[in-house]
Amino acid sequence: MLLCIDCGNTNTVFSVWDGVEFTATWRIATDHRRTADEYFVWLNTLMQLKGMQGRISEAIISSTAPRVVFNLRVLCNRYFDCRPYVVGKPGCELPVAPRVDVGTTVGPDRLVNTVAGFERHGGDLIVVDFGTATTFDVVAPDGAYIGGVIAPGVNLSLEALHMAAAALPHVDVTKPQGVIGTNTVACIQSGVYWGYIGLVEGIVRQIRMERDRPMKVIATGGLASLFDLGFDLFDKVEDDLTMHGLRLIFDYNKGLGA
Numbered sequence: 021m022l023l024c025i026d027c028g029n030t031n032t033v034f035s036v037w038d039g040v041e042f043t044a045t046w047r048i049a050t051d052h053r054r055t056a057d058e059y060f061v062w063l064n065t066l067m068q069l070k071g072m073q074g075r076i077s078e079a080i081i082s083s084t085a086p087r088v089v090f091n092l093r094v095l096c097n098r099y100f101d102c103r104p105y106v107v108g109k110p111g112c113e114l115p116v117a118p119r120v121d122v123g124t125t126v127g128p129d130r131l132v133n134t135v136a137g138f139e140r141h142g143g144d145l146i147v148v149d150f151g152t153a154t155t156f157d158v159v160a161p162d163g164a165y166i167g168g169v170i171a172p173g174v175n176l177s178l179e180a181l182h183m184a185a186a187a188l189p190h191v192d193v194t195k196p197q198g199v200i201g202t203n204t205v206a207c208i209q210s211g212v213y214w215g216y217i218g219l220v221e222g223i224v225r226q227i228r229m230e231r232d233r234p235m236k237v238i239a240t241g242g243l244a245s246l247f248d249l250g251f252d253l254f255d256k257v258e259d260d261l262t263m264h265g266l267r268l269i270f271d272y273n274k275g276l277g278a
C-alpha cells in the first residue's frame with residue numbers, strides 16, 4: 021500500500037492509499053526535530069489499531085517545510101524499505117510543468133493541488149487551500165499551474181492580532197451571526213471571518229477578470245467548510261484534494277518507470 025505524506029507548515033498528514041481509496045488518515049504537528057524513529061513509533065501504534073502493520077511498501081512526500089524532508093525520507097527507507105518520491109525534487113516528475121517566472125520555486129502543495137484539481141475538474145480552475153497560508157492556485161486549460169495568490173492564513177491573522185495588540189485575546193475562528201460585534205471577541209471574529217469572505221470573493225472575481233473566462237473554484241484545507249457555510253464561494257469543497265494529488269503524481273511517475 022502507498023503512504024502519502026503531506027507536510028504543511030502547521031500539520032503533517034499521513035494517508036494510506038490501498039489502490040481504490042484512502043483507508044486511514046493520521047495527523048501530527050509539523051516539527052523538523054522529529055526523528056524517523058519518533059515518526060515510526062507513532063505511526064506504528066496507529067497502524068496496529070487498523071491492522072495495517074507491515075503493509076506499506078511505497079511512499080510519496082510533499083513538504084512546504086524543507087527541513088522536515090530528511091527525516092521523512094529516513095522513515096521511508098528504514099521502516100518501509102522504500103525510496104519515496106518527493107514532489108519538486110529530482111526523480112519526481114509532474115504531468116504538466118508549471119509556467120512561472122524563471123527561477124521561481126512553487127510550493128509543492130500547490131503543485132499537488134493543481135494536479136488533483138485538474139484531474140477531477142479539468143482546467144480553468146482556481147484551487148483555494150486554507151492552510152498556514154491561504155493559497156489560490158490558477159490552473160490553465162492544459163492543467164499547468166500558471167500562478168496564483170498567497171494570503172496570510174486565517175489562524176495566522178488571528179495570532180498576529182493577539183501578539184501585536186496587548187488588549188486583544190487569542191480567539192478561535194467561527195462564523196458570527198452578524199457583522200457588528202458587541203464585545204472584543206465578537207469584533208475580532210467578525211473582522212477575520214467577514215474579512216476572509218471578502219478576500220476570497222474579491223480575489224476570485226479578479227482572477228476571473230484577469231483570465232477573462234469562467235473558472236470553477238475548488239476549496240480544500242481544514243477551514244474550507246467553515247467558509248462554505250451559506251455562501252456561494254466554492255463549486256466544491258474537497259478535504260482530501262492534496263492526498264489525491266499525491267497518489268496521482270505517484271501513479272504518473274510509476275507509469276514513467278521513474
Ligand SMILES: Nc1ncnc2c1ncn2[C@@H]1O[C@H](COP(=O)(O)OP(=O)(O)O)[C@@H](O)[C@H]1O
Nearest residue numbers: 028029030031032150151152153175241242243
Ligand atoms: N477543522 C479545523 N477547525 C479549525 N481550525 C483548523 C481546522 N483544521 C485546521 N485548522 C487550523 O488551520 C490552520 C492550518 O492548518 P493546516 O491545514 O493543517 O495547515 P498546513 O497545511 O499549513 O499545515 C492551523 O492553524 C490549524 O490549527
Ligand SMILES: CC(C)(COP(=O)(O)O)[C@@H](O)C(=O)NCCC(=O)O
Nearest residue numbers: 028029084125126127129151152153
Ligand atoms: C505558500 C505556502 C507557505 C503554503 O504552505 P502551507 O500553508 O500549506 O504550509 C507554501 O506553498 C510555500 O512555501 N510556497 C512557496 C512559494 C510559492 O508557492 O510561490
Ligand SMILES: [K+]
Nearest residue numbers: 028129149151
Ligand atoms: K497545505
